[in-house]
Amino acid sequence: MSFLAFSAQWLPLCLLILFTSVSAIPHNNIPRLSVLGQKFLRDPSVTVSASVWKDLKTYFYNQTLDHFNYNPQSYAKFKQRYLMNSKYWGGANASAPIFVYLGAEEPIDGDIEVVGFLPENAPRFNALMVYIEHRFYGKSIPFETMEEAMTARGYFNSAQAIADYAEVILYLKKKLSAHNSPIIVIGGSYGGMLAAWFRLKYPHIALGALASSAPILYFDDITPQDGYYSIVTKDFKEASETCYETIKQSWSVIDEVASQKNGLSILSQRFMTCSKLNNTIELKNYLELIYCQAAQYNSPPEYPVTVVCGGIDGASQGTDILGRIFSGVVAYTGNISCHMIEDTSNIETALGWHWQKCSEMVIPLGRGSNDTMFFAKPFILSSFIEDCKSMYGVPPRPHWVTTYYGGHDINMVLKRFASNIIFSNGLRDPYSSGGVLKDISDSVVAVHTVNGSHCLDILWKSQSDPKWLTNQRKEEVKIIKGWIKKYYDDLLSSSKN
Amino acid sequence: MSFLAFSAQWLPLCLLILFTSVSAIPHNNIPRLSVLGQKFLRDPSVTVSASVWKDLKTYFYNQTLDHFNYNPQSYAKFKQRYLMNSKYWGGANASAPIFVYLGAEEPIDGDIEVVGFLPENAPRFNALMVYIEHRFYGKSIPFETMEEAMTARGYFNSAQAIADYAEVILYLKKKLSAHNSPIIVIGGSYGGMLAAWFRLKYPHIALGALASSAPILYFDDITPQDGYYSIVTKDFKEASETCYETIKQSWSVIDEVASQKNGLSILSQRFMTCSKLNNTIELKNYLELIYCQAAQYNSPPEYPVTVVCGGIDGASQGTDILGRIFSGVVAYTGNISCHMIEDTSNIETALGWHWQKCSEMVIPLGRGSNDTMFFAKPFILSSFIEDCKSMYGVPPRPHWVTTYYGGHDINMVLKRFASNIIFSNGLRDPYSSGGVLKDISDSVVAVHTVNGSHCLDILWKSQSDPKWLTNQRKEEVKIIKGWIKKYYDDLLSSSKN
Numbered sequence: 005m006s007f008l009a010f011s012a013q014w015l016p017l018c019l020l021i022l023f024t025s026v027s028a029i030p031h032n033n034i035p036r037l038s039v040l041g042q043k044f045l046r047d048p049s050v051t052v053s054a055s056v057w058k059d060l061k062t063y064f065y066n067q068t069l070d071h072f073n074y075n076p077q078s079y080a081k082f083k084q085r086y087l088m089n090s091k092y093w094g095g096a097n098a099s100a101p102i103f104v105y106l107g108a109e110e111p112i113d114g115d116i117e118v119v120g121f122l123p124e125n126a127p128r129f130n131a132l133m134v135y136i137e138h139r140f141y142g143k144s145i146p147f148e149t150m151e152e153a154m155t156a157r158g159y160f161n162s163a164q165a166i167a168d169y170a171e172v173i174l175y176l177k178k179k180l181s182a183h184n185s186p187i188i189v190i191g192g193s194y195g196g197m198l199a200a201w202f203r204l205k206y207p208h209i210a211l212g213a214l215a216s217s218a219p220i221l222y223f224d225d226i227t228p229q230d231g232y233y234s235i236v237t238k239d240f241k242e243a244s245e246t247c248y249e250t251i252k253q254s255w256s257v258i259d260e261v262a263s264q265k266n267g268l269s270i271l272s273q274r275f276m277t278c279s280k281l282n283n284t285i286e287l288k289n290y291l292e293l294i295y296c297q298a299a300q301y302n303s304p305p306e307y308p309v310t311v312v313c314g315g316i317d318g319a320s321q322g323t324d325i326l327g328r329i330f331s332g333v334v335a336y337t338g339n340i341s342c343h344m345i346e347d348t349s350n351i352e353t354a355l356g357w358h359w360q361k362c363s364e365m366v367i368p369l370g371r372g373s374n375d376t377m378f379f380a381k382p383f384i385l386s387s388f389i390e391d392c393k394s395m396y397g398v399p400p401r402p403h404w405v406t407t408y409y410g411g412h413d414i415n416m417v418l419k420r421f422a423s424n425i426i427f428s429n430g431l432r433d434p435y436s437s438g439g440v441l442k443d444i445s446d447s448v449v450a451v452h453t454v455n456g457s458h459c460l461d462i463l464w465k466s467q468s469d470p471k472w473l474t475n476q477r478k479e480e481v482k483i484i485k486g487w488i489k490k491y492y493d494d495l496l497s498s499s500k501n
Numbered sequence: 502m503s504f505l506a507f508s509a510q511w512l513p514l515c516l517l518i519l520f521t522s523v524s525a526i527p528h529n530n531i532p533r534l535s536v537l538g539q540k541f542l543r544d545p546s547v548t549v550s551a552s553v554w555k556d557l558k559t560y561f562y563n564q565t566l567d568h569f570n571y572n573p574q575s576y577a578k579f580k581q582r583y584l585m586n587s588k589y590w591g592g593a594n595a596s597a598p599i600f601v602y603l604g605a606e607e608p609i610d611g612d613i614e615v616v617g618f619l620p621e622n623a624p625r626f627n628a629l630m631v632y633i634e635h636r637f638y639g640k641s642i643p644f645e646t647m648e649e650a651m652t653a654r655g656y657f658n659s660a661q662a663i664a665d666y667a668e669v670i671l672y673l674k675k676k677l678s679a680h681n682s683p684i685i686v687i688g689g690s691y692g693g694m695l696a697a698w699f700r701l702k703y704p705h706i707a708l709g710a711l712a713s714s715a716p717i718l719y720f721d722d723i724t725p726q727d728g729y730y731s732i733v734t735k736d737f738k739e740a741s742e743t744c745y746e747t748i749k750q751s752w753s754v755i756d757e758v759a760s761q762k763n764g765l766s767i768l769s770q771r772f773m774t775c776s777k778l779n780n781t782i783e784l785k786n787y788l789e790l791i792y793c794q795a796a797q798y799n800s801p802p803e804y805p806v807t808v809v810c811g812g813i814d815g816a817s818q819g820t821d822i823l824g825r826i827f828s829g830v831v832a833y834t835g836n837i838s839c840h841m842i843e844d845t846s847n848i849e850t851a852l853g854w855h856w857q858k859c860s861e862m863v864i865p866l867g868r869g870s871n872d873t874m875f876f877a878k879p880f881i882l883s884s885f886i887e888d889c890k891s892m893y894g895v896p897p898r899p900h901w902v903t904t905y906y907g908g909h910d911i912n913m914v915l916k917r918f919a920s921n922i923i924f925s926n927g928l929r930d931p932y933s934s935g936g937v938l939k940d941i942s943d944s945v946v947a948v949h950t951v952n953g954s955h956c957l958d959i960l961w962k963s964q965s966d967p968k969w970l971t972n973q974r975k976e977e978v979k980i981i982k983g984w985i986k987k988y989y990d991d992l993l994s995s996s997k998n
Contacts, residue, residue: 071905072569074860075655076895158572170904205702207918208907363571398573407667408568410705416991420920420944421704447917494913 035297036357037219037367037435038108039115039192039459056116056123059091060135065175067139069146069159071167082146085112085137086172089123094130099184099495101131101488102176104210106169106202108195109357111142120464121190121214125481129488132185136172138165138195140356150352154359157396161364163408166202170209186211186491188484192459193217193435194357194365196428201409203425212424212487214480217459220427221414222367222438224406229370229383231437236299237376239309239432247313248377250328251295255379257325258284274326275333278342288379290344291329294336295378302432302457305468309432312336362392366402367438415444423447424487426480430456447487451479532794533854534716534864534932535605536612536689536956553613553620556588557632562672564636566643566656568664579643582609582634583669586620591627596681596992598628598985599673601707603666603699605692606854608639617961618687618711622978626985629682633669635662635692637853647849651856654893658861660905663699667706683708683988685981689956690714690932691862693925698906700922709921709984711977714956717924718911719864719935721903726867726880728934733796734874736806736929744810745874747825748792752876754822755781771823772830775839785876787841788826791833792875799929799954802965806929809833859889863899864935912941920944921984923977927953944984948976 063086070078094100103122107115112135122133137144140153140160147153153160173187189210191199196218203213221227228234241248261267262284271287272280281287298308315335319328333343361367370383385402393399410417427440429452436452443449453460453472461476560583567575591597600619604612609632619630634641637650637657644650650657670684686707688696693715700710718724725731738745758764759781768784769777778784795805812832816825830840858864867880882899890896907914924937926949933949940946950957950969958973 070570071901072658072660073567073655074658074895074898075653078655079895156572158570158575161569161571163569167905174900174904204704206905206907207701208903208909208911208914398571398576401571403671404568406705407671408664408703410703412705413995414705416988416995417705419991420987422919423917490917491913494916498910498913 035293035300036109036353037194037197038110039118039195039216039462056089059089060087060116060133061089062087064143065172067144067168067171069156071164071171080146082139083144084139084168084172085143086176087112087116087135088176089126089133092126092130093132096180096182096185098130099182099186099492101129101186101188102173102182103129103131103133104169104173104187104189105133105135106166106189106191106195106198107136107138107141107144108191108193108198109138109141109360110353112137113142115192115195118464119190119192119462121462121477124465128481129485131188132180132182134173134176136169138198139168141353145352150355154355157359157363158398160356160359162198162201162360162405166198166205169198169202170206173209184495186488188212188214188487190214190462191216191218192462196459200425200427204409204422207422211491212426212484214426214428214462214484216428216462217430217433217435217439218427219367219435219438220409220440221411222369222435223411224403225368226406226411227438229368230372230375232296232369232434233371233376233378235432235434235437236296237378239299239302239434240295240313240377243307243309244313244317247316247332250316250325251291251332252377254291254325254329255288258287261326271326275330275344276342278345286344291333292378294333296434298336299432299434300458303460303463304455304470304473305466308336359396362396363398363400364404366400366405368402414440415442418444418448420445425449426451426483428452428461428476428480430458430460432456433458433460447483449483451476451483532790532797533606533850534691534694535607536615536692536713536959553586556586557584557613557630558586559584561640562669564641564665564668566653568661568668577643579636580641581636581665581669582640583673584609584613584632585673586623586630589623589627590629593677593679593682595627596679596683596989598626598683598685599670599679600626600628600630601666601670601684601686602630602632603663603686603688603692603695604633604635604638604641605688605690605695606635606638606857607850609634610639612689612692615961616687616689616959618959618974621962625978626982628685629677629679631670631673633666635695636665638850642849647852651852654856654860655895657853657856659695659698659857659902663695663702666695666699667703670706681992683985685709685711685984687711687959688713688715689959693956697922697924701906701919704919708988709923709981711923711925711959711981713925713959714927714930714932714936715924716864716932716935717906717937718908719866719932720908721900722865723903723908724935726865727869727872729793729866729931730868730873730875732929732931732934733793736796736799736931737792737810737874740804740806741810741814744813744829747813747822748788748829749874751788751822751826752785755784758823768823772827772841773839775842783841788830789875791830793931795833796929796931797955800957800960801952801967801970802963805833856893859893860895860897861901863897863902865899911937912939915941915945917942922946923948923980925949925958925973925977927955927957929953930955930957944980946980948973948980 064083065086066081067084069080069082103126105115105119105122116135126133145153146156177183177185187210189199189202196215197220199213200215200218200220203210240251258271261270268281275287298312302309312332312335316328316332319331368383371378371381373380389399406412425448427450429436429439429441431452431454433456435458441450441452453476455472460473461480561580562583563578564581566577566579600623602612602616602619613632623630636643642650643653674680674682684707686696686699693712694717696710697712697715697717700707737748755768758767765778772784795809799806809829809832812829813825816828865880868875868878870877886896903909922945924947926933926936926938928949928951930953932955938947938949950973952969957970958977
């Protein structure tokens with residue numbers, strides 16, 4: 005059932021990037037940098053606590069459109085959504101902490117539902133919980149419609165987004181008279197990058213950051229372009245050598261069949277596509293996305309990679325390669341009437357993230373012909389730039405992220421600068437290839453698990469959680485407690501001076 | 502002679518803020534936040550080495566107009582001037598250091614001439630010297646004329662300026678293949694703030710910063726509004742109690758005379774004004790500016806405050822208060838044909854800084870009726886905002902500097918974050934009231950001198966320099982050497998890993 009739910013609700017959203025007009029650009033075809041996706045794959049025994057919503061109050065902050073410009077149009081205001089849950093807060097007088105979840109490239113609602121880290125830990129920290137939505141997503145779109153907003157997409161970038169967070173947090177601290185309450189920012193995936201960058205750029209606002217599955221090194225070729233696909237490959241190979249071999253061989257089989265008379269019809273039939281395939285790339289992209297999705301959100305207790313490989317390896321004897329592949333697909337999606345259906349729901353989110361990738365968040369994902377289990381798909385920066393330019397009228401700035409936030413030689417740079425950042429990763433998450441996996445200093449630390457997947461640590465706990473996951477979360481909590489304790493000590497001694 | 506030179510060349514520039522249209526707004530009436538001003542007051546025995554210019558080569562970088570926005574107009578390019586002197590550089594292979602002087606609110610030429618710190622220390626560091634001009638000043642104005650540029654003044658702010666510096670430095674490191682050369686940024690006054698902020702925001706680009714006389718705490722009422730004027734007052738009081746008393750009494754005497762029949766004519770005559778005074782404020786502002794200027798640039802060997810007080814106290818017996826005051830003025834300006842002449846040279850610089858103060862750099866300078874030796878001039882934020890708004894069409898953002906760069910609780914915040922910043926100050930500099938005067942950590946340190954004035958440490962050495970000044974400079978050099986040594990050690994051990 006859970007896989008059916010996944011197919012019906014989540015996969016289509018991802019497939020947008022394939023099938024809508026946005027896909028004109030041959031961008032990488034992998035799941036968004038999102039904590040979501042996980043939601044429909046997780047243990048069905050985990051039910052989201054209704055109290056998450058019950059105790060949350062929604063507010064809107066009158067946000068400045070452009071923080072870094074003083075032209076009159078920069079002063080335009082928009083309503084930015086944030087939500088608060090003060091049920092467990094120890095209050096301003098006690099200087100009790102504030103957990104701030106930094107929204108990413110989707111409406112904040114989804115994150116609130118799947119991220120358990122805040123509500124599960126707020127009681128023991130006596131923490132206030134705040135969730136802030138990212139500009140241009142959800143209910144925080146600066147204009148009436150996303151279409152209108154996209155004409156002003158120049159204001160839609162990470163530097164503006166974290167400046168938004170800075171303003172909202174300072175406003176709240178003032179409003180709550182919580183001057184001394186330490187702020188811990190938390191985010192996952194793209195939101196995890198924002199959390200780490202927020203601590204680096206606004207250390208006077210956030211005491212520390214938990215950056216879950218944040219591939220902050222997947223820019224400007226710091227990480228090898230095939231890092232992502234290499235881990236997907238490794239995940240499948242580790243799950244089953246024969247499964248990996250089958251997938252690796254399948255691409256040429258697809259090409260072979262396609263080259264036959266009525267080849268595309270045959271492929272369409274065999275993969276039960278909702279409409280006839282126009283080319284093999286459509287099919288290959290669909291399969292690629294499933295494998296990437298399975299690997300990225302390869303979480304207990306099901307472990308989708310194992311599920312897919314179970315389908316592939318478990319097909320009855322004599323089944324040919326395409327049959328095995330389709331069997332793997334069905335194991336993943338469940339029995340659905342047809343595959344690769346077009347979908348236009350959640351177009352806003354897909355549009356938004358596509359723009360971000362085509363302007364600032366240039367993540368060079370590519371692969372050669374023999375370095376992974378996939379077919380070749382090199383990332384060619386010059387073509388990427390041209391494609392984005394022809395689509396949006398302006399070229400991306402592929403070196404800006406490392407110019408503004410750094411990344412090169414991160415160990416040297418942050419070893420003697422910065423503090424209080426946790427980079428958490430699961431090594432089975434393909435994005436961990438662009439993550440910080442080694443401690444940089446005493447308090448800029450890497451907490452990773454060998455078997456973990458994307459953003460697993462900040463999702464809701466479950467009875468079925470393996471020990472290593474429970475331990476990872478415990479370690480994170482311990483580290484954050486340490487930051488806060490030190491902060492209170494500093495506060496005490498500064499008040500004595 | 503030096504005072505005459507000062508009067509003819511420098512004072513008029515400052516007085517612009519009083520006398521040109523810019524002065525419609527009752528801004529604070531103090532010298533700009535500039536290392537200059539000093540130039541014409543210094544020991545005439547110091548002659549600027551001709552080789553400063555001889556070995557400097559001028560270049561222009563194709564700079565992006567707006568780093569934080571992706572609208573098409575943000576992509577406009579302008580020529581940003583930078584200059585390099587590689588005479589002493591040890592080269593890229595030796596990973597020899599690069600000193601980068603960050604331009605401030607004036608053409609870079611003036612700073613190159615008065616700032617001796619780079620050329621004097623480059624030989625012992627084998628350092629490359631780079632000077633980068635601030636956007637919208639000098640030859641780095643994004644449009645044909647300053648007038649045109651001011652219609653696009655929204656792009657004219659510190660966040661954009663330090664992003665410019667980031668781009669130029671990365672470009673140069675690449676061009677010179679100097680990937681491992683450590684960057685030390687240096688700046689004075691507003692440029693000193695930029696240097697400190699640059700290290701905080703771009704630690705991956707600058708290894709350390711020397712921030713000379715940078716009043717980074719003179720925002721958002723972290724520093725008392727009368728901090729500046731209190732130090733001017735203290736300087737005069739310490740120089741001479743009677744001088745201080747005379748000045749303090751003079752304001753009411755001016756009012757008294759003005760209230761008489763033909764009072765303004767009498768005042769005009771007594772102060773030899775070039776044209777008849779329209780009101781007493783003109784005169785009071787003129788006097789105030791002289792006192793502030795004298796205090797801010799109260800440097801050896803002359804010590805202008807002593808010069809002014811020498812004039813006031815040394816007037817022949819029986820001279821009345823106004824006579825003494827005028828005698829102080831003449832001691833400072835030298836014998837000039839008339840006082841308070843209008844001047845329109847260097848209007849660009851004055852216009853630019855006025856805009857910066859009215860948008861982002863909101864420094865709340867004010868004073869009550871009895872806290873200083875001056876007449877009352879409170880800073881009223883609401884009026885300030887209204888005035889700026891009516892002048893520029895947009896209001897200032899008075900809390901933005903502390904939002905973006907911090908400042909509140911700076912000790913708590915930076916104690917466990919950041920490294921390698923020297924905040925140097927002279928305690929006789931009125932701006933030192935907004936400076937960092939205590940060590941924050943082992944490597945975020947305050948180096949100040951009791952008798953120093955504005956930016957004194959980074960100016961050219963002189964035979965007549967007092968011991969304390971020589972020591973201050975030595976200490977700074979020693980600290981920077983320590984940063985670089987540690988960096989080379991890190992580099993070595995990272996290459997071994």
